[in-house]
Amino acid sequence: MKSWREQGVEVVIVGNGNRDFAEAFREEFEIEGLLLVDPDLHAYRAAGLRRGRREMTSPQLIGNTIRALRSGARQTAVQGDPWQLGGVFVFAPGGDLRFQFRSAAAGDHADPSEIDAALDESAETIDEEPDGYSLLAPAMNALRPALDASPFLSFDRLGFQRHSIGFDPADLDIDLYGRRCLVTGASSGIGYEAALALSDLGAEVLLLCGETDQGQNAVDAIREATGNRRVHLTILDLADPASIDEAISQLGKDPIDVLVHCADVLADKRIETESGLELTFATHLAGPHRLTRGLASALEASDDARVIWVSSGGMLTRRLNVEDTLWVDREFDGAIAYAETKRAQVVLAELWAETFNGTSVHVNSMHPGWVDTVVVRNSVPLLHKFAKPILRTPAEGADTIIWLAAASDAEGRTGRFFFDRQAVRTHWLPTTRESKEDRDRLWLLCEEQ
């Protein structure tokens, strides 16, 4: 380092502990120059530096450790994120990147001679342009409407693989540091994957879950996987207005940038909530509506707020129903209750988009395709058994949520229904179109609860 400084090069060290750790480290190792702290791993993430237990237990690490001990090196107590890996970058005046090294395992260091070469004035700038579209992307996107005429080879895993050829990799190459995201139903399945991905992109993420243990396990798992410590749990029972109001009072004080309505239920019998609603209606409609209403000011306080309603492809078979939504005068059918309320979520998202018109809040709905989730596994086990090979993973199902929440291409879009990152039609059949009166009635039903 000394020879680099003698050449007029500034050597800057970044560590992920706090200031006390940093100054103790400076004293112990007699560090000169600038020492910066990054306890949130913001810069580590931006630099694309890896973390994770796999790298920490690799055969390469064992070899590196033995070599280090033989040379006399001894590691003191770890101060900071124990799973984080390091790296080295060289920037020329003006910001051109001349060298980049990211450790693949602990003890994996940059070659000093390569750094010396990068410091030479004649060193070349590294081309960092991200991967672009696949050459097939324009054709694949153009053909999508025709190829998506049926749910088969569209809603399934093959459909995701085909659609993803048309995705722009740069869309999610984005830093969400400073963005505050709320995800309901985040303890498992699609909601968990959405929360995980938003955390990995650097956002502060609040998991809104009904059960403390499951929710805390999800928070712990996401923190460990991403190194993001700004991941927290808020207990929320969407079937209980008092629980919703309590969550609003906790969460609504600061601006909210993303609100994902992902909690869902597929009941096998009619369950009446304490406030007299049918559980599916309460969880999919009345609860999320109350939550959105209560957090409206916090959403409007963001300069780019995005509300995402996670619906289901099953809603395409149903017309909006505003009669007997509490299932008092008809025999309960969980699958129909699910599909009807998922249709209503799409309409409600459109109505919320109109309500927020002219503000910074944009509201869309989406469907994830056919996904292997706990709800499907527990509620329709026979279907799950036979369909499993073609079901999407929860991460694939969450992809469009993450795109709507994060991508700059999604900014400003509102009142639309998305599937695999494209706005798609909300009706496949003429018989499912609802009337203006029914839309108004749905809004009133939700407002009355």
Next chain:
Amino acid sequence: MRSSTRLASIALINSATDEPVRLGDLWQDQTVVLIFLRHFG
């Protein structure tokens, strides 16, 4: 977005002064070797 562009916009805390330092300012006029430690220890 490129790593270099992202890093340039980030401000970290100088452990000696407790003042924020915008990384992009560091390499505005000079060559910088930026070393990310695994951890302090």
